[in-house]
Amino acid sequence: MGEKIAVVTGGNRGIGLEVCRSLSLKGYRVFLTGRDASRLEKAAADLGKLKAPVETGVLDVSSEASRVAFASWLSERTTSLDVLVNNAGVFLDEHYGGTGVPPALVRETFEINVLGAWHLVQLLLPLLKRTPGARVINVSSGLGAMSEMSGGYAAYRVSKVALNAVTRILASELEPSGVSVNSVCPGWVQTEMGGPGAPLTVEVGADSIVWLATEPVIPTGRFFRDRRSIPW
Ligand SMILES: NC(=O)c1ccc[n+]([C@@H]2O[C@H](COP(=O)([O-])OP(=O)(O)OC[C@H]3O[C@@H](n4cnc5c(N)ncnc54)[C@H](OP(=O)(O)O)[C@@H]3O)[C@@H](O)[C@H]2O)c1
Numbered sequence: 001m002g003e004k005i006a007v008v009t010g011g012n013r014g015i016g017l018e019v020c021r022s023l024s025l026k027g028y029r030v031f032l033t034g035r036d037a038s039r040l041e042k043a044a045a046d047l048g049k050l051k052a053p054v055e056t057g058v059l060d061v062s063s064e065a066s067r068v069a070f071a072s073w074l075s076e077r078t079t080s081l082d083v084l085v086n087n088a089g090v091f092l093d094e095h096y097g098g099t100g101v102p103p104a105l106v107r108e109t110f111e112i113n114v115l116g117a118w119h120l121v122q123l124l125l126p127l128l129k130r131t132p133g134a135r136v137i138n139v140s141s142g143l144g145a146m147s148e149m150s151g152g153y154a155a156y157r158v159s160k161v162a163l164n165a166v167t168r169i170l171a172s173e174l175e176p177s178g179v180s181v182n183s184v185c186p187g188w189v190q191t192e193m194g195g196p197g198a199p200l201t202v203e204v205g206a207d208s209i210v211w212l213a214t215e216p217v218i219p220t221g222r223f224f225r226d227r228r229s230i231p232w
Pocket of ligand 1: 009010011012013014015016034035036039059060061062063086087088089090112139140141142185186187188189190191192193194195198
C-alpha cells in the first residue's frame with residue numbers, strides 16, 4: 001500500500017496540531033493547514049523538533065477563495081486523500097445566550113464552523129472518492145448534541161448542530177462511494193478555546209480523531225466521543 005495522506009484544518013495549534021503530530025508519527029503524509037503563514041511556520045518548527053515531516057498550506061476556511069485556491073494547490077501535490085480532518089473552529093459567544101447573541105457573530109461562526117468544513121469536502125471530493133477507505137472527520141462538540149441541548153453559547157451550539165447535520169447528509173450521500181463521514185467530540189480540552197480549566201490534555205482530545213483517521217474499518221454517519229458512538 002502506498003503512503004497515506006491527511007489534511008488537517010486549523011492545524012497550527014491546539015487539537016489540530018496534536019492530530020498533525022500524531023498522524024505524522026504514524027507515517028501519514030500530513031498537510032497541516034492554517035489561515036496565517038507565520039503561524040504555520042511556527043507550528044511546523046515545533047513539529048520539526050520531533051522530526052515529523054509535514055507540509056504546510058495556507059487555508060482560511062472562512063474564505064471561499066482560499067478554499068478553492070487550497071484545493072487546487074493540493075491537487076498539484078497529491079492524487080489521493082485518505083483523511084480530511086475538519087478541525088478549524090471558533091467559539092465566539094462565550095458571553096452570549098440565544099436571546100442576545102448578535103447576528104454578525106452567528107454569521108461569522110457559521111462561515112468557519114459549518115460552511116468552511118462543508119465546502120471543503122465538496123472541493124476535495126475528487127481526491128477522496130479516488131482513495132479506498134477515505135474518511136472525513138468533522139470535529140464537533142457535545143455542546144452541539146441535540147440530546148444535551150441547553151441555554152448559552154448559542155451560535156457555537158447551533159453551528160455544531162448544523163455541522164452534525166452536514167455529517168449525516170454527506171455520510172448518506174457518500175456511502176455508495178465508500179467515503180465515510182463522522183462527527184467527533186474531543187471532550188473539554190486544554191487549548192486556547194478550552195481554557196485553563198479544561199481537564200483533558202490535547203493528546204486525549206486528539207485520541208478519538210486519530211483513531212477514526214487510522215482505524216482500518218470505521219462506520220459512517222455517527223457521532224463519537226472517547227471512541228464510542230454517542231447520541232446526536
Ligand atoms: N477545546 C475544547 O474543549 C473543545 C471542545 C469541543 C470541541 N472542540 C472543537 O475542536 C476543534 C479544535 O479546537 P481547539 O480547542 O484546538 O481550539 P483552538 O486552540 O482555539 O484552535 C482553533 C484552531 O482553528 C483555527 N481557525 C480558526 N478560524 C480559522 C479559519 N477561518 N481558517 C482556518 N483555521 C481557523 C485556529 O487558527 P488561528 O491560530 O489562525 O486562530 C486554530 O488553529 C474546534 O472545532 C472546536 O470547536 C474543542
